[in-house]
Amino acid sequence: MNRDRWWKLQTRAAPYLFISPFVVIFCVFLLYPLSRSLFLSFHKTVGPRHIVFVGWSNYRFLLGHDLVFGLALLNTAAYTVAFLALQIPMSLGLALLLNSRHVRFRNLFRFSFFSSYLVGQVFVGVIFFQLFGPDGLINHIVSILAGHRIVIPWLSSPNLAMPSVLIASLWLATGYGMVYFLAALQAVDPELYEAAEMDGAGTRAQFLHITLPGIRPMLAYVVLVGAIGGFQLFELPFVLLQGAGPDARGITIVMYLFLMGFSTGDLGYASAIGWLLVAILLLLSLIRFRFFRFRPEIGT
Amino acid sequence: MIRRIALHLLLIVLAAVAVVPFIWLICAAFKTPQDLLGSTLLPWRHLDRLTLNNFRALRDQPFAHWLINSIFLSSLHTVLVVTLSSMGGFALAKYEFPGKRPIMIIMLGTILLPSQVLVPGSYELMYHLHWIDSYLAIIVPGAISVFGIILFRQSMLNVPDELLQCGRLDGCSELRLWWDIALPSVRPMIGAYTLLAFLAEWNSFLWPQIILQNEAKYTLPIGLNSLTGLPEYQHNYGIVMAATLVSILPVALLFFALQKDFISGLSSGAVKG
Numbered sequence: 001m002n003r004d005r006w007w008k009l010q011t012r013a014a015p016y017l018f019i020s021p022f023v024v025i026f027c028v029f030l031l032y033p034l035s036r037s038l039f040l041s042f043h044k045t046v047g048p049r050h051i052v053f054v055g056w057s058n059y060r061f062l063l064g065h066d067l068v069f070g071l072a073l074l075n076t077a078a079y080t081v082a083f084l085a086l087q088i089p090m091s092l093g094l095a096l097l098l099n100s101r102h103v104r105f106r107n108l109f110r111f112s113f114f115s116s117y118l119v120g121q122v123f124v125g126v127i128f129f130q131l132f133g134p135d136g137l138i139n140h141i142v143s144i145l146a147g148h149r150i151v152i153p154w155l156s157s158p159n160l161a162m163p164s165v166l167i168a169s170l171w172l173a174t175g176y177g178m179v180y181f182l183a184a185l186q187a188v189d190p191e192l193y194e195a196a197e198m199d200g201a202g203t204r205a206q207f208l209h210i211t212l213p214g215i216r217p218m219l220a221y222v223v224l225v226g227a228i229g230g231f232q233l234f235e236l237p238f239v240l241l242q243g244a245g246p247d248a249r250g251i252t253i254v255m256y257l258f259l260m261g262f263s264t265g266d267l268g269y270a271s272a273i274g275w276l277l278v279a280i281l282l283l284l285s286l287i288r289f290r291f292f293r294f295r296p297e298i299g300t
Numbered sequence: 301m302i303r304r305i306a307l308h309l310l311l312i313v314l315a316a317v318a319v320v321p322f323i324w325l326i327c328a329a330f331k332t333p334q335d336l337l338g339s340t341l342l343p344w345r346h347l348d349r350l351t352l353n354n355f356r357a358l359r360d361q362p363f364a365h366w367l368i369n370s371i372f373l374s375s376l377h378t379v380l381v382v383t384l385s386s387m388g389g390f391a392l393a394k395y396e397f398p399g400k401r402p403i404m405i406i407m408l409g410t411i412l413l414p415s416q417v418l419v420p421g422s423y424e425l426m427y428h429l430h431w432i433d434s435y436l437a438i439i440v441p442g443a444i445s446v447f448g449i450i451l452f453r454q455s456m457l458n459v460p461d462e463l464l465q466c467g468r469l470d471g472c473s474e475l476r477l478w479w480d481i482a483l484p485s486v487r488p489m490i491g492a493y494t495l496l497a498f499l500a501e502w503n504s505f506l507w508p509q510i511i512l513q514n515e516a517k518y519t520l521p522i523g524l525n526s527l528t529g530l531p532e533y534q535h536n537y538g539i540v541m542a543a544t545l546v547s548i549l550p551v552a553l554l555f556f557a558l559q560k561d562f563i564s565g566l567s568s569g570a571v572k573g
Contacts, residue, residue: 010473010474011468011474014391014395014474014475015391015395015397015400016391016397017474018387018388018390018391018395018474018478019387019388019391019392019403021384021387021388021443021444022384022385022387022388022444022449023403025384025440025441025443025444026407026444026446029422029425029440029441029444030410030418030441030444030446031406031410032421032425033418033421033422033424033425034410034413034417034418034421035421036420036421036424036425037417037418037419037420037421039421040420040421040424048423048424048427048428094314097307097310097311097314098311100307102303102304102307103307103308103311104308109311109315111559112315112318112319113314113315113318115318115319115322115552116318116321116322118499118548118551118552118555119548119551120499120502120503120505120521121503121505122503122505122521122524122525123503123521123524123544123547123548125525125528126524126525126528126540126544127321127324127325127541127544128321129528130328130537130540130541131321131324135337137320137324137340140340141340171318171321174318175318228414231414232414232416234416234505234506235505235506235521238505238525239525239528242528242529254416254506257416257419257420258419258506258509258510261419261420261423262423262510267420267423267424268420270419270420271417271420271421274414274416274417274418274419274420275417277414277416277417278413278414278417281412281413281414282412285412
């Protein structure tokens with residue numbers, strides 16, 4: 001009898017026991033800081049102790065007067081567009097090459113392209129800091145190609161700071177995109193290509209009318225992930241340029257959040273930057289829903 | 301035939317571009333300071349000048365601390381987040397209970413939020429908890445993942461209810477059902493998620509950079525970044541390269557151990573948005 005009751009109780013209580021660690025940590029360390037960030041964004045703070053209510057002025061100043069934030073926004077947006085414009089064709093191109101029937105050692109090639117993704121942005125920054133140096137490998141190769149010694153100031157020239165970051169991040173992410181595209185390409189029904197070949201469709205027509213529609217959901221996904229990652233760019237330029245870079249030309253939105261919150265010490269202003277980032281990312285997701293009409297598979 | 305050779309040549313060239321930074325890194329880690337700047341890859345005419353000194357320097361220095369700290373934090377993080385996500389995911393997939401819908405809705409509402417927006421509020425909380433410069437500030441909030449719990453819920457939906465009922469009739473406790481039935485049935489997903497979780501913590505930078513202040517508590521990314529710009533390491537960059545090489549190895553090993561699960565997880569759509 002007693003055992004029976006205990007048994008029933010443990011069946012009843014089980015889901016709560018399973019989910020309660022998650023719910024407690026979720027509320028205390030996610031929902032609470034989230035609401036505090038919203039609260040702080042309407043305040044000016046000096047460290048965590050002195051807080052003064054300022055209404056919308058953080059947001060007004062950020063959007064109307066703060067030139068550094070404008071630069072960070074412009075830098076981040078330009079980086080994201082350039083990154084997607086280069087990464088998508090490169091990843092898709094690699095995936096198409098690897099998807100060819102004639103390729104041997106496909107797994108080996110796939111791993112060589114993908115391996116850079118395992119290296120974190122910070123370590124990539126540390127490696128490329130040296131590769132881009134005055135005596136680094138990249139300048140060596142440029143000199144060999146040019147036939148005489150050339151020293152390009154990759155990391156110290158304002159105009160080259162962001163392109164250097166872009167090169168490093170393309171090295172990091174192209175193989176990653178390729179893995180996704182390859183998976184999508186391999187899921188396209190081969191009978192479609194056979195039928196198209198019998199109808200006399202060329203390679204170009206096959207690509208436009210079979211391949212592209214077949215991988216469209218994956219394309220939408222990789223674009224969205226790249227765009228979200230692009231707007232969150234921080235570690236790579238921070239390490240590679242050792243901060244905001246020459247003339248602050250390597251500053252990004254998240255880097256500005258970090259600098260304002262933890263060098264200047266205004267958690268309120270940093271929060272406001274964080275919520276503007278939220279607004280940008282939500283906007284991007286909305287655009288994606290409109291254009292690709294692709295519903296996520298997550299949900300009830 | 302010619303097309304086939306051209307295709308492979310092209311792939312080899314592209315793969316070489318992809319792996320050159322790794323090869324350069326491996327070579328640089330064994331070079332003396334004067335060879336590091338002088339020779340692009342290996343000093344072929346003076347192979348006897350290659351040295352293990354860079355690695356020896358890692359044994360003392362703060363590097364040894366950083367390596368141990370990183371291994372400790374990443375392993376603990378992975379165990380915690382995989383355990384709590386799979387338990388929570390099991391509850392959300394296989395039980396009906398009051399409060400389940402609100403939990404799901406609030407959770408899904410936060411999944412699009414960038415983690416950076418939490419940082420100011422979390423910092424304030426850690427300040428009041430006196431967790432600044434404490435690993436608790438990294439371990440506790442990192443023990444849960446909304447992405448992880450959703451991933452486990454989605455794949456555990458496929459566990460047949462009849463199987464769970466059979467288990468109950470045989471006298472298994474609910475905890476046993478989770479451990480003996482639910483977890484084994486999502487094994488490949490666990491492999492893929494373990495790799496992702498370990499990778500995320502191993503490479504994590506922003507939050508530890510804010511929280512950790514004592515150099516002895518640094519993790520590898522924080523420590524290596526702190527050395528990158530220093531003038532005294534400009535001429536001794538081989539040590540930093542050796543440390544970077546050592547930093548990449550554990551992740552590479554874990555990837556090789558779990559790669560089957562990871563690739564099948566990717567292509568089966570488990571990780572697709």
